[in-house]
Amino acid sequence: MTLADRLHACHSSVIHDVMADMKLRIRVLPRTILGLEPGMKAAGPVFTVRGRPDPTLDKHTSLFEWAGLLSKSPAGHVVVCQPQDDTRALFGGLSAEALKIKGVRGYVVDGGCRDIQAISDQQFPVFARYATPIDIVCAWRAEAFNEPVAMGGHLVQPDDMILADRDGIILIDGSAAEDVIAAAETKMATEGEMVKAIRAGVDPQEAYMKYRVF
Template sequence: MATLADRLDRCYSGAIYDVMRDMGLRPGVLPRTIRGLVPDQRVAGPVFTVRGRPDPEVDAHTSLLEWTGLLSRAPAGHVIVCQPQDDTRALMGELSAEALKLRGVRGYIVDGGCRDTELIIEQGFPVFCRYTTPVDIVAAWRPEAFDEPVTIGNVTIRAGDFVLADRDGIIVIPADRAKEIIARTEAVIATESELRRAIRAGEDPQRAYLQYGKF
């Protein structure tokens, strides 16, 4: 039986957005500057949040010990969403991505940087970030909170929320409405498939809209 995360992974962000809008909810869309390392990357699942901060006083050993501790905390079947409060360093690299993938983590979204991108792409581990840089976190950055709310752009993400990231962008689904939103989105996608067949069969676009109530 498909999990809620698996069902969400078969949806797409535009359909989720439409459903949340039509439900009177404010769709939680992350800034468009956060993109996948490659255009066809996608990831969906429940969120594990991380918040950290630059610390010029931290030594190399402590920073790496705390970073590897972050990797060890990440639960299988989840998507890590990281607010590093940092605009300089890479908050993901090749060895970290491989460790997370082997632990069963679905993917990684960061309001910050990434490095070793070619190697991460070869691994097939989904990473969404704002920029790339060779600068790492050693003796410069440390995590400070796990599974606590983080804010990216104007969206607050909480542990247990769901996230879907695809070619069009990243949308956050509140935990208490996830089942309903995903079920409604599945119904919308089924209707869109019927609408698509009608259009391909030569149906007038306006008549198709009036018949299916979607476009």
């Protein structure tokens, strides 16, 4: 099982707790960035994209460059896009088809998305701030790939790992990922024992004193 697969089996809330216990910096992306469906989940190393509005583009150039963004997105990664745009959809159904076939693990955008039902039907994990039918044609271009991008007061670094689920989106420094994920796996196993004790009727405080989790 890869590190990304192990992270996918974790919960963002548990990752947060173990990082806090380890006194690591906490970087949680804005709570307004949500999965298109509640059950969506994405985990893995990040591939960052930064772009900007550009009204000088013609239709062919904007679409050709967008296809290039999809081509550059590597398998086994989660694409994290800072579009610097509050108007357009920075992802859609055909893009989801392309990235899913490539083996990309998900897409997180500090902006909009469209073709929501089509993406949901594909079960490709996408996290976005809003839905809109407006696309990027003649209006937006990517300008940087796999460079640090600012999002919600944090810098997303190319060597980060990310976990996005129903509770939120959390980043892990690449150098700490192995230790954090191992600690999260231990904590989840302990929480499982705590759940069994509670369900067996053990007093909550008594169970806490034994397992030291809640």
